[in-house]
Amino acid sequence: MEMHSSQAHEFGSVWERFVPRVGEIEKKAGTRPRFYGVIEPTGVKREFTYTACVEVREKGAIPEGMVYKILPSSSYAVFTHKGSLDKLTDTFQYIYGTWYPKSGKRRTDGPEFEVYGDKFLGPANENSELEIYIPIRP
Numbered sequence: 001m002e003m004h005s006s007q008a009h010e011f012g013s014v015w016e017r018f019v020p021r022v023g024e025i026e027k028k029a030g031t032r033p034r035f036y037g038v039i040e041p042t043g044v045k046r047e048f049t050y051t052a053c054v055e056v057r058e059k060g061a062i063p064e065g066m067v068y069k070i071l072p073s074s075s076y077a078v079f080t081h082k083g084s085l086d087k088l089t090d091t092f093q094y095i096y097g098t099w100y101p102k103s104g105k106r107r108t109d110g111p112e113f114e115v116y117g118d119k120f121l122g123p124a125n126e127n128s129e130l131e132i133y134i135p136i137r138p
Contacts, residue, residue, distance in 0.1 A: 001014050001017055001018040001021075001051065001052050001053075001065060001066050001067070002014065002049055002050060002051040002052070002067055003049070003050055004042055004047060004048070004049050004050075005047065005048065005050065006044075006045075006046045006047045006048070008048075008089065008092075011037065011050040012085070012123070014050060014051075014052045015037075015052050017065075018052040018053075018066075019052075021063065021065075021066075022054060024063040024066075025054060025056065025060070025063060025066070026056070026060030026061055027056045027057045027058055027059075027060040028054055028055070028056055028057070029054075029055040029056055029057050030055075032118075033054040033055060034054065034055055034115060034116065034117050035052070035053070035054055035115075035116035035120075036051075036052075036053050036054065036055065036113050036114065036115055036116070037050065037051070037052055037053075037113060037114040037116070038050070038051040038053060038069065038071065038111050038112075038113045039111060039112050039113065039114075040111040041109075051067065051069060053069065056068075071110075071111060071113065072110050072111075074108060074110045074135040074136075075135070075136055075137065075138040076133040076134060076135055076136065077095075077099075077103070077105060077133075077134045077136050078131055078132070078133055078134075079091065079095055079099075079131065079132045079134070080129055080130070080131055080132075081114075081129065081130050081131075081132055082127075082128070082129050083126050083127075083128065084123060084124050084125060084126055084128065085123040085124070085128075086124070091132065092132070095132065095134060100134075105136045105137065106136065106137045107134060107135060107136055107137075108135040108136060108137055109135075110135035111135065112132065112133060112134045112135060113132075113133050114130050114131065114132050114133075115130060115131040115132075115133065116130050117130070117131070
């Protein structure tokens with residue numbers, strides 16, 4: 001499921017609609033699916049498309065209100081966010097405000113994404129971990 005917004009704090013609303021409907025998705029990869037949050041610029045200043053999704057083995061029937069996406073192959077800088085989702089903005093500020101300017105890396109136009117795997121213990125859990133993938137030029 002996806003939404004368009006310039007306000008990152010609104011992205012949680014797509015998860016509220018998506019998670020209860022995950023069972024409708026056919027051909028999920030693995031017995032315990034990984035969740036992904038895909039962030040893509042829309043071309044409108046500071047507006048993004050945010051997609052809450054799970055990995056599938058292959059394309060099946062797409063439930064109403066959902067979309068199918070294929071992420072392009074790319075090189076990525078990978079970061080680990082530790083703590084509640086309330087602090088996720090701090091991690092992105094570090095990535096783009098500190099690491100990125102000092103790294104000498106150049107970001108590509110591809111999507112960035114968050115991976116909510118086995119170490120993600122819930123949005124308010126201070127022991128949660130998720131990974132953030134930022135597309136960069138090799």
